[in-house]
């Protein structure tokens with residue numbers, strides 16, 4: 416049997432589904448795609464070889480292949496997936512397998528698959544995985560995939576955003592909030608780490624207690640110690656006033672230590688002792704008092720690298736890194752950009768008693784093209800300036816550019832899109848970053864992968880594809 420088209424072809428992206436059981440595969444695709452706002456055209460192929468032929472003849476955006484249907488393509492699963500991946504030309508490759516075996520997953524990833532999913536798969540899980548993959552590989556726009564329309568949450572607590580990456584964050588927060596165990600939030604500056612701590616606290620067992628935040632950046636160690644653990648008054652000089660620290664004030668609630676990487680080694684030792692004993696003693700005090708707090712900490716820095724450089728204690732890291740949450744940068748969830756831009760424009764407009772009706776198409780295009788190194792914080796600041804500068808109505812690109820002068824990252828300003836040359840191809844930059852990480856960890860791929868926040872199998876897969884293309 417040849418190819419079957421299961422949807423009409425006036426749609427933007429195309430998916431190839433290779434499965435010997437074309438009927439159930441088609442059924443899976445139909446139920447999965449009905450969850451997506453924009454539905455790709457689905458072509459099914461009953462064997463590896465027919466799928467391979469379709470890939471050679473047509474361009475696809477997504478390839479989904481059942482591993483057991485590829486046996487006519489090559490003897491080993493790795494080789495079969497490799498052959499498909501090589502003719503897929505930039506498509507996302509997702510491999511399905513009946514058995515959730517580690518070897519099948521490893522073979523698929525080594526062959527060049529972007530991800531692996533064990534069967535049976537529900538339509539919703541399938542759609543969510545494709546959405547995640549598209550986000551991770553920056554293909555959301557190309558694939559015109561949006562988060563599931565019915566199921567997606569517009570936001571969560573103070574978070575705004577309905578991308579699949581943020582759906583995953585909301586789900587993680589809801590899942591881990593009820594525990595008292597420490598949470599470790601990672602994410603670039605402006606991705607919402609403070610909001611995440613607030614949402615965790617609001618949904619946690621200590622929600623009735625206080626949430627006390629300490630921001631460790633740019634504070635002298637002595638002051639930070641007093642800030643965290645409190646201080647007694649100096650009886651001799653009378654210069655300082657007694658005050659409780661954040662750990663004490665958070666008793667019965669949550670202590671949020673933001674920018675934890677800024678703690679020096681002596682403060683790290685002090686925090687570790689506190690986590691081990693639950694006892695707080697103020698600076699200058701010989702006694703201590705017991706407190707009950709949930710600890711959340713956050714960083715935008717690479718702690719694995721700091722541990723390697725002996726700038727951060729490994730034992731403290733593992734004590735804190737119990738429930739990790741990663742907040743994705745805005746550039747990896749482009750479907751949130753305009754949602755957030757409208758949200759902030761309305762918010763700041765209202766504060767100025769101004770009514771904005773939206774953005775001109777070229778303004779939208781400019782916002783969508785920007786990299787947002789300062790993430791949501793940067794977008795929020797830009798919208799605040801727009802609301803202050805313009806009276807009301809439509810926001811144009813020219814206005815955005817004029818408001819962009821105060822941007823912290825001048826190289827990304829809307830008016831200055833041209834980058835320094837030469838620009839290396841993405842794969843070469845990626846190869847350099849990955850190889851540098853591997854050598855920084857003396858060839859230890861697991862540690863390099865952890866530092867880069869990707870899976871080891873991604874590194875293996877990429878190295879394999881560079882070797883195949885002669886780039887290694």
Ligand SMILES: Nc1ncnc2c1ncn2[C@@H]1O[C@H](COP(=O)(O)OP(=O)(O)OP(=O)(O)O)[C@@H](O)[C@H]1O
Pocket residue numbers: 573574575576602603604605606607608609610611715755791792793795
């Ligand atoms: N998804 C979101 N929805 C709405 N507002 C957001 C979102 N993410 C971040 N913000 C807003 O962006 C700003 C920066 O967020 P926040 O301070 O939580 O980031 P952060 O990761 O803690 O940044 P930093 O590391 O710079 O402190 C805040 O005003 C926050 O309210």
